[in-house]
Amino acid sequence: AAANGKEILGIGAEIKRLNCAATSVTSQELGRRSDLIVSLGGDGTMLRAMRLADGNRAPVLGVNLGKLGFLAEVDVPGLPEALSAIDRKEFTVEPRMAIDATVGTSELTAFNDVAAVRVPGEGSAVVEVRVAGQLFVSYAADAVIVATPTGSTAYSFSAGGPIMSPSVEALLVTPAAPHSAYNRGVVLSVADPVALELLPSSGRLAIEVDGRVSCYADPGQTIELRSRPGGASVVRLGRTTFYQRARRKLRITDSAEIPLSMIGSVWDD
Amino acid sequence: AAANGKEILGIGAEIKRLNCAATSVTSQELGRRSDLIVSLGGDGTMLRAMRLADGNRAPVLGVNLGKLGFLAEVDVPGLPEALSAIDRKEFTVEPRMAIDATVGTSELTAFNDVAAVRVPGEGSAVVEVRVAGQLFVSYAADAVIVATPTGSTAYSFSAGGPIMSPSVEALLVTPAAPHSAYNRGVVLSVADPVALELLPSSGRLAIEVDGRVSCYADPGQTIELRSRPGGASVVRLGRTTFYQRARRKLRITDSAEIPLSMIGSVWDD
Amino acid sequence: AAANGKEILGIGAEIKRLNCAATSVTSQELGRRSDLIVSLGGDGTMLRAMRLADGNRAPVLGVNLGKLGFLAEVDVPGLPEALSAIDRKEFTVEPRMAIDATVGTSELTAFNDVAAVRVPGEGSAVVEVRVAGQLFVSYAADAVIVATPTGSTAYSFSAGGPIMSPSVEALLVTPAAPHSAYNRGVVLSVADPVALELLPSSGRLAIEVDGRVSCYADPGQTIELRSRPGGASVVRLGRTTFYQRARRKLRITDSAEIPLSMIGSVWDD
Amino acid sequence: AAANGKEILGIGAEIKRLNCAATSVTSQELGRRSDLIVSLGGDGTMLRAMRLADGNRAPVLGVNLGKLGFLAEVDVPGLPEALSAIDRKEFTVEPRMAIDATVGTSELTAFNDVAAVRVPGEGSAVVEVRVAGQLFVSYAADAVIVATPTGSTAYSFSAGGPIMSPSVEALLVTPAAPHSAYNRGVVLSVADPVALELLPSSGRLAIEVDGRVSCYADPGQTIELRSRPGGASVVRLGRTTFYQRARRKLRITDSAEIPLSMIGSVWDD
Incomplete structure (x- = not known):
């Protein structure tokens, strides 16, 4: 990031917890001074990052640390490529109410x-x-x-x-x-x-x-x-569509696969 | 209406059915030439009137002939006053998708x-x-x-x-x-x-x-x-709010009136 | 009751609260010694009376003091007649799981x-x-x-x-x-x-x-x-059927009264 | 089957359709003369077999020819073993309303x-x-x-x-x-x-x-x-429990695997 002329900001307590190299700022400053807010964690973290971004211009990139983050755009292995894509302006931002x-x-x-x-x-x-x-x-x-x-x-x-x-x-x-x-x-x-x-x-x-x-x-x-x-905006990289996510995340089962004539008793024992 | 300098148009077959004095036109003409389309009937009639109004400038005033018309704005007894209000431009039009x-x-x-x-x-x-x-x-x-x-x-x-x-x-x-x-x-x-x-x-x-x-x-x-x-627009006279209608028409029962401690068995006999 | 050769039992604290003439007993004794347990109150009271009756032979008569008791068999005005009917053995008992x-x-x-x-x-x-x-x-x-x-x-x-x-x-x-x-x-x-x-x-x-x-x-x-x-049993006097109660108490609206063609928009204002 | 001293009965039209060796009988006879009715097909066939068995003593063994038969007890490959188990009386019958x-x-x-x-x-x-x-x-x-x-x-x-x-x-x-x-x-x-x-x-x-x-x-x-x-009874071999079937057949997803904090938006693109 430094090589790229960027400065990394972090909230004091979080920097200590993660033991990483970042300039310590308050959460208000973080929101105000950032060009991009990166949320590392689950959906709770993402929702907090959106509240942080609220009223500021920086969009939020969700990076998923767990296995079932629904709001995240990328997983940790995909982060370097995601940041490069953002550097190349190959992303869109989507508003969130x-x-x-x-x-x-x-x-x-x-x-x-x-x-x-x-x-x-x-x-x-x-x-x-x-x-x-x-x-x-x-x-x-x-x-x-x-x-x-x-x-x-x-x-x-x-x-x-x-x-x-x-x-x-x-x-x-x-x-x-x-x-x-x-x-x-x-x-x-x-x-x-x-x-x-x-x-x-x-x-x-x-x-x-x-x-x-x-x-x-x-x-x-x-x-x-x-x-x-x-109120906030999130970074979209266009890798998956919401339809794919909705299907996978809510585990939507196509009922078409179970025609009515096939539905009988499950109590068979 | 004539006294008012207005001409009343009707679809041929309907004029015969209703036995009223109106200039007979086709349904296309009716839509094109009207300033106001009055739907006399139930909700089925109203939906047909909206299709008639589709693509034309005239809004639809729904006049309810049955007892449970949900789309109508007025009942028959309220029609003269409604038309006067419309003459006085005391109405709004609301778009319908x-x-x-x-x-x-x-x-x-x-x-x-x-x-x-x-x-x-x-x-x-x-x-x-x-x-x-x-x-x-x-x-x-x-x-x-x-x-x-x-x-x-x-x-x-x-x-x-x-x-x-x-x-x-x-x-x-x-x-x-x-x-x-x-x-x-x-x-x-x-x-x-x-x-x-x-x-x-x-x-x-x-x-x-x-x-x-x-x-x-x-x-x-x-x-x-x-x-x-x-696609079409309907006349609103502002007499009732949709909240009042929704409550009455869907017969919404305030569950607040049935506190949980009061809910027991209904199978008491 | 005394005239009838019956003794009225009550739980100590409740007798005081109600300021009535009754022999004070413990709740265990009440359950064991009673031929009939009368629940005066709402459904919460009735459910407590059923727990009291649990394991004993006495059925519970629910007397409704509020306006929406669902488990009660009679209202207060109907109590004298209900007790007479019970005296004449004109009642049934129904088990409750x-x-x-x-x-x-x-x-x-x-x-x-x-x-x-x-x-x-x-x-x-x-x-x-x-x-x-x-x-x-x-x-x-x-x-x-x-x-x-x-x-x-x-x-x-x-x-x-x-x-x-x-x-x-x-x-x-x-x-x-x-x-x-x-x-x-x-x-x-x-x-x-x-x-x-x-x-x-x-x-x-x-x-x-x-x-x-x-x-x-x-x-x-x-x-x-x-x-x-x-586990317990309740007194049934046969005045109302569960169908009547179910309809009234859950405020079941006959959807038959709202034919589909009549269902339109409720958002009419 | 013949080696076992059993006779195989079939309904005339079905024997022709399946091109198999069986004594042709009417469906009434089939129901009356059978000790065991074997349903080869999907759930529709199984339900027809149950109607055939209705009022007779023979239970129905469901053999699944498709991939999603819910009422069947065994698949075709499991049929020989199932018949042997039935010969050894290693089965139960379960009534069906x-x-x-x-x-x-x-x-x-x-x-x-x-x-x-x-x-x-x-x-x-x-x-x-x-x-x-x-x-x-x-x-x-x-x-x-x-x-x-x-x-x-x-x-x-x-x-x-x-x-x-x-x-x-x-x-x-x-x-x-x-x-x-x-x-x-x-x-x-x-x-x-x-x-x-x-x-x-x-x-x-x-x-x-x-x-x-x-x-x-x-x-x-x-x-x-x-x-x-x-009205009818079905053969149970005890290989699976209804809980396993219910889970598999209705594709019950354990919601426990999706804790609330993990549920966010699926509309992420």
Whole structure:
């Protein structure tokens, strides 16, 4: 990198942990001074790198250290070639939508999802969903999840939501285990602000941002959510298509391979 | 209307059926010459009126004759006031996405959905879904449905799909009763063309456009689909919000009213 | 009651709370000495009364104090007549299956369900389901729920499970928000013991018995479950059928009332 | 076989088709005179063999000729050893529930399922489900399916139903693509007769028995269904367990292998 006239920056504590040669900076400085942010790790690291990149010009290159990183663009062995391709400008950047949430005095930003989740022993998540100021539906559920297209394959998918192309500008609101016959989610315009109000009968809820507990909310509190297209951007090298990834990562089995006449009992013993 | 300097046009056969005073024109002329298309009937009539309006400047005002029209803006008693409001320019028009489909030599247009549906006795719908030219998934199913946001509350909803705001620009692809553990749909960008290829093991399929059989397709044939935002436009008078309609029309029950501690057995006798 | 030659028993603390005239006994004594256990309250009270009745001969009469008690047989105004009917032997008793669970040194009994539930901040419920000693499936989920037919309308229903007649002898195993395309539950024979093993990657889980946290389990621990048909019995007076209750309580909307041609957009404003 | 003192029987037309040495009999005779019925083919053949065995003492041995037979016990290469094991009495027989259905003057028997299915162009399946003479729910749907435990992995599974152990005595009623928010099935006791009444707004429906159209039913007609445990029996050699088969055949992916923190976007290109 030095030979190339580049300077490598790192966050102090992380440089020590990785024992590598890099100029130590704060995370704010890292975001501001970088031309490219390289995320080495799993998807959690990638989501944190996207939050770091938020509001700055540098795109994020995801380098996968584990075996099942879904957000990463390359594996470690592919890193040198990836950096050369980036040097040669042979890459594109793709915007990724952020969700900004206000819970009391806390301001939170997510790239996958914001979820209001019940805590065992403290009651259900009894939440009113308001869209553009109007009541849409209320759920008593294990959780209510507001997800970006990027997050459509994470918690929202587990709760039964559809997968969504990152090129669609929309938000997904999906209940997890709602206590009623009506259990569908809704796809909302990014122009519509969404609010989750904890009704009086709700328990205290954990507010999870990209899968990590950020804070708790009490009955009577409201979580205000706004989508922000292009909050961060990621580097694409064009080696694989999202269709190949979607198939492999969600382990989509072609049902076409199991014609109906072939489906019988599996309980054969 | 005459007093107002307006001319009322009608399609020949319909004028006879309704026994009303109107200038008889062909359906092409009706679309081209109208400033406003008034649909009197149920949702089927409304969808036909939207196809009539397609490519012309006139928006469609839906007037509901039945008790459960979802696409209509007003009921018959509200029609005079609605027309006065329109005269006073107190209305907005809202675009509605169309789907254009090519099946063999047939060109079809839908405002709700295009579905490839199995015919009992002729085998399953074994269909490969290709997005932007790439295989995404294949389903062996009762049907594969491609829906607009308007159609998200019709057949796609029955098959388990999410409801989608009409202001989102996206297509829904949803399988009905797919023969595999993977049973999710996908939300696609309007920029991506979609193709449904009937695989060799498929039965002959009925191609339903907005719920009506338009033609049949055989194994080996491909249905090409392109979304076209703003294919038609509808008159909005602002009397009710979509949230109120969604709640009433889908009979959404607030699960919040059934706290978990209250849910026990219903089999009490 | 005294006029009738009956003695009324109550649990000490409850008698004080209700300020009523009754002979104070322990809950063990209450179960053993009673001919009829009357549950005054909601479904939580009813489920506790069933645990009290467990192993004793007295059936439970559920008297509903709230507005949405599902397990109760009568409301308060109907109580005198119900007691008269019972005096005249005009009632039947219906068995209700129990689930006995062993978690470490704890022995638990449920009449609705036993659920292993993730605690926000402590990781997913990563649980292997073994049936009759054989691995069946493992889930990474918000929760894994093992329910009786009585409990099929409670948490298991929220998680997507079917409702089940109380006259079926079977157990339901249902995952809540599982992180995979495979999200189905399974209906098991009461003859097959079931075990939930917390895999090493699992978080610490809350073990909820009939909706209340009983204890916690750590990765490596196994929850052994056995169904026990007829653990308790309930009084049936034959006033309503389960079909009427199921319809009313789950607010089942007859979809027949919404023919497909009538389903259009709900987003009409 | 001859060396063993056994006679091989076959149905006339089938013997000709297979060009094998066997005594030609009618299918009635075959059922009555056999000690063992060997089904050579896929699951469709196996289900027909079970109908042939119905009411007779001979169990059915399923021999799989294709690659994905689910009901078969052995593949062709395993047949000699299987027959030897049967000669040595090293096998068990397992009962399989039948469903008897009456549609007009037709009497039908299914071992997987009876389904009332819409025909494209003829309207929805608008069906009232009555259990033990009482209205339970009505659906407007693509189909309403009544399945045995054996059939729980066939059409009922596609429609969203749970899988069910063959040792549970219960019936599954599952709607396919119902037009309402309520889309759950129900697990019924084998003691309760079930009736499907086609309401006036229904289209003419195809009645599929084990996946094949048997007849059609018109609005106003009622399909009466009764379950009959042990209608046929199948040979079990104990080589594999149902858990192994269920996992392999439904391609159950252990979601435990995809921890939540690892689930990110699949749309990475």
